[in-house]
Amino acid sequence: MRKIELVGLDNCNVIVIGASAGGIEGLMKLVAGLPRRLQAAIFVVVHQPPWHKSELPQVIARGSKLPALHPAGGQAIDCGTIYVAPPDYHLLLERDRVDLWRGPKENRHRPAVNALFRSAAVAFGNRVIGVVLSGLLDDGAAGLWWIKRFGGIAVVQDPEDAQSPEMPAAALEHVKVDYVLPASEIGPLLAKLTEQETPQIGDAEPEYK
16 A cells, blocks of 8 residues: 555554444454554444443453554554544544544444544545444444545455344445455455555445445
């Protein structure tokens, strides 16, 4: 993929990941396959109730070679870091920082996958790789469409590999997806995609039924 133009970052890309019911297992398989020197900043939304005290960054960090954290609003983006949306806040991306917004729920959730994906597409265009993992209903499908519309790459966990196949199936129904893989194969794929100097897929106009 081409070099991303971010304040204070060199040769860094943007990966956004959405998951819900059954998605943490898939997420852990994904992060286990990421290299220590991944040339990307990663942003994760997992549906959680607003009263939940999340320890997901600590869980991710134990199974990954990369650091993981709940960001503060306005925090600068660092390459090679996993940013996890805190409960009851949408995680949004600007050109050089993250935003936390306690705005309206989307798809019955805050944080919502669509909100993250949409903001990433607008901020970074064809620099974005979007990943939809296991979950109920269809959060992430519209956001993945936005990523494709702005020239990014769409990756979906194989519904047969997902504990809850509805979110991956909805993405496949409504978006021209580039890759459909078991969760354990997505991490190595992301590493390969972020090493490329130019995008191999993702520039075509997406289809939305």
